[in-house]
Amino acid sequence: MAEGDTPKVSIIVVHWAQNEFRSQKMRECIVSLIQTTGLSFPEIIVVDNGGNYEDSQFLLDQTNDGNISCYIRNRKNMSFGFARNQGLKMATGEYICISDNDILYKEGWLEKCIGILEAHPDRKIGVTPLRTDRQHRQAKCWKGELEFNGEKLLLNTKAGSNCWVMRKEDFLEVGRFLQHRVAGSKWADKFVDKGYLMVTMEKNPLAEDLAFKKGYNFRAPIENTEL
Numbered sequence: 001m002a003e004g005d006t007p008k009v010s011i012i013v014v015h016w017a018q019n020e021f022r023s024q025k026m027r028e029c030i031v032s033l034i035q036t037t038g039l040s041f042p043e044i045i046v047v048d049n050g051g052n053y054e055d056s057q058f059l060l061d062q063t064n065d066g067n068i069s070c071y072i073r074n075r076k077n078m079s080f081g082f083a084r085n086q087g088l089k090m091a092t093g094e095y096i097c098i099s100d101n102d103i104l105y106k107e108g109w110l111e112k113c114i115g116i117l118e119a120h121p122d123r124k125i126g127v128t129p130l131r132t133d134r135q136h137r138q139a140k141c142w143k144g145e146l147e148f149n150g151e152k153l154l155l156n157t158k159a160g161s162n163c164w165v166m167r168k169e170d171f172l173e174v175g176r177f178l179q180h181r182v183a184g185s186k187w188a189d190k191f192v193d194k195g196y197l198m199v200t201m202e203k204n205p206l207a208e209d210l211a212f213k214k215g216y217n218f219r220a221p222i223e224n225t226e227l
Helices: 020-040 051-065 080-090 109-119 168-174 183-193
Strands: 010-013 043-048 070-073 094-099 104-106 125-129 140-150 151-156 163-167 197-199 205-210
Touching: 010 020, 010 080, 020 043, 020 051, 020 080, 020 104, 020 109, 043 051, 043 080, 043 197, 051 070, 051 168, 070 080, 080 183, 094 109, 109 140, 109 163, 151 183, 163 168
Parallel strands: 010 043, 010 094, 043 070, 125 197
Antiparallel strands: 094 163, 104 205, 125 163, 140 151, 151 197
């Protein structure tokens, strides 16, 4: 990408080193993010809420190496809603990706998410490369399906809060995150209230939530008699 070009996608990752496990998963997340998006030249923005000097040094090194476009370090934990908004203020891409710090990305995840959005320009959707977690696999959360390159993808009202992609203009319609202990849930409610649904990747997910495996139940049937 030439200097001065507008990046197509801005990816915002928030980190807080609450324990050693989370620090380890953050490093796996960032490395996989860099490795799987190189050809897309995204704008990677990381907001660090502190807690571990070594983590901050790792992220700063990635910034110095040119892998992270923008690195913000708060002196203390300002909450993830606040930190996400900090990153969003710096975002210049046509598309926004919000991601937690424990996602393991697979090749092609970003291209597929963007491809789905571009194939359905009139649909009010976001796209997650993840499967839907156990809590949100009930029938009431499923709202039909969407087709992309011959594949039928399910739509959900609650999925993908830990990693999703959407058009920046659509994100601005929904609005930024509240300074609240459940800022993600509050934002997801606004997302649905504005008429948006999340496209999920149930059969062939292109990302994995490293810290939430017990929250998935892949063998359980999807509870939706309408599909």
